[in-house]
Amino acid sequence: MERVDCIVVGGGLAGLAAAYGLAAEGLEVMVLERGNYAGAKNVTGGRLYMDPIRALYPELWEEAPFERAVARESITMMGDGAHTTVEVASDRFAGAQPQSYTVLRARFDQWFADKAAEKGAMIVPNMKVDELLREGGGDGRPGRVIGIRAGGDEIGADVTIVAEGVLGMLASAAGLRAEPAARDSALGFKEVIELPAGVIEDRWRLNEGEGAAHLFMGTVTRGMLGGGFVYTNKESISVGVVVGMAAMLQQAEPVESYKLLDEFKELPQIAPLVKGGTVAEYSAHAIAEGGIARVPKLFGDGYLLAGDAAGLSLNALVTVRGMDFAIASGYHAARAVATAKKAGDTSVAGLARYERALRESFVLKDLETSRAIPRIVENPRLFMHYPRAVSKLAESVFTIGAQPSPRLAKTVWKGARRDFLSLATLKDLWSLRKM
Amino acid sequence: MNIDAKLGLDVFKLDKEPQIVVKNEICSTVCVNRACLYVCPADLFELDDQQRIVVNWEGCLECGTCMICCEKDALEWRYPRGEFGVQYRMS
Structure with missing residues (x-):
């Protein structure tokens, strides 16, 4: 069986942040990504909050392919034929160090994968992991994770970082976390609509390079948990809807989910914004909304969970986060694995420092502060x-x-x-x- | 723009095997909600003329919503093999 120091399952932000850090430490790390390239299966609303992660890998962010620095935040409460918008602009939102940027994941993740590869990480696309290999389990104990099986190949590793995304198929099959439940999940789906940069800046009253984030609550989801969103990218806008899965299931007269986005785009306050644009892509993704109560144990013998696979996301209605948690969890995973490797202990005890680091960081602190929000x-x-x-x-x-x-x-x-x-x-x- | 036209904008590489299989013996006996018919953002599920659920899995966006919402475990759901399935260029 081929062996490396560390296998990372999934080339999203958590996995790539882990791989970048591990490769920088000189460890042999292999990222297995099932898409044609990193980012091929990934979807964001969305935007990335920078202040929580700026000090992690500071050398990276100067040249990252961000779309626009968000200069203005708006939230619209929608009633029947009437809506009210609160708009907040601050010099500090998009100043010298913008607090958040819109991103498009296919571009952003490929760039991040290139950065990790430059450090020496091996990025393997088109490779779906079928199983986490374990030994010594049984009687309800997961045992030690010793590597992965992908197709006919088995690859061994001292530590496997499971950053497989929100559905957690491998981790739940191995008993390392629960399967996602409707009550703790939302569906997000969106169109990317191309518009010239100048048109975007005119329509949203933006200075060159600046962007806007706009959330909508109320009739857009017909009163179901969730809302609509519009984020401006460089030369496109992301227009989409998030709706709670349990709320969808409880509808007295169910509506097909995809229709919510069509209705949203046809609203008198949205139609002029998307007018003349060319729809370039339609995408959808599940979102973990269970908060800290649904975060599984983050480490065990030979493995760590990171990013969405660990349920690290937070919808606090006016702020929606996940990508900053993913990058930070990948960063801390890399540090924990590097230290554990040096100490020669990648057992439960050796990897426990990962969860301790996350508890001391904004990741689990912010999730803990927001414990009550999902309910x-x-x-x-x-x-x-x-x-x-x-x-x-x-x-x-x-x-x-x-x-x-x-x-x-x-x-x-x-x-x-x-x-x-x-x-x-x-x-x-x-x-x-x-x- | 209808939903089929939207899916037509996406890049799909089709695997030979379906990534979603509907166990109609469960759907037709114990499922009353039939959530798959309305939760899927790609609108892939429909009833055939014998009221059996069929899924046009070729347009699957791999979000997993149908699997999470299926209360009767009537869907065999997996990711397509590596390199197959939807490949987003922007998202």
Whole structure:
């Protein structure tokens, strides 16, 4: 059996961050990627938050193929025929050190794979791993992971870093994590629509190279957990929908998921933004939304879990994260494996430093802080009642009718009493304190 | 643009073997929800004239939503072999 120091299953951000770090340490590392190239199977909303990861591999980010630095954040609450948008712009969002960039994964991941290869990592595309090889398991114990089987080949390794993505097929088959459940998963799908850079900057009122991120809540998902999104890339925009799987299953009159995106694009406030664009790609991906309660044990004898495969993602409604967690977990996986190798101990005890490092980093700290969010956002009133009520109230404030108008304060009070002063709202507010 | 036209924009390399197999003996006996018919973002599942579920797996985006949402374990779902399946150029 061929042997290397470390096998990385999956050439996404977690796997590539691990491979880059391990190769830099002089370890023999092999990344097995089932797509034609790194990024071929990957989808993002989305954008990458930089501040959490800037100090990890600082030499990389200067030349990374980002799309646009996000200068403006918007969130729209959508009611019936009325919507209200909160727009936040800050000099610090896209200043000298932008806090986040939009990215497209096929380009970004291929660049990252090239960087890892330059350090000496072996990147093997078109290679699907079929099984994690184990020895000494049984009686409910997973045993030691000693390598992988891919097609007819078996490859051994001191440590296998499982960065296979959100579905966790290999890890769950080996008993290292649970299979994803509908309650803890969302479906994200999007179109990439090509538009000239100048048109994007005009339509979104952006300076050259700057970008916008815009989330939508409410009627876009027909009140189901989730929302719509628009991110501006260099010469395209990503327009998509995220919807909770359990929420889809609970619909009284189910709608085909793909129709939500068509409806979204046809809305009067979206149609002018996508007008004249050329749809270039349609993609979909599952998203882990269970939070820290669903993060499995991250290490064991001969293996580590990283990135989406470890459930490291966080939807906090106004901020949606995963790629920064993936890169940081890959970084810490590389450090842990390098140290364990030097100490000659890649057993459970030797690899435990990986989970300790993640606990001390923003990855598990932020997930821990947000422990309550996945259950809070199961509340359908967040996606149905409030976006509608906010839009109704805002609309009434800006409306002049044929009849004499009441005092503004009275209009606001009337709307507030109708939609916000209830036991249910107090209860919701009370639950939101944990966000 | 309809869903088939959208899928037509994507690059697929087709494996010989289907990556999704529907166990209709389960679907027709114990499944009432039939979630696969509406959760798939590529709209790949449909009923044939005998009300059996058929899946046009060739357009699979490999998101796994049908597998996660199938409450009766009636789908045999796997990734295509290495190099096959959808190959995103942007996403």
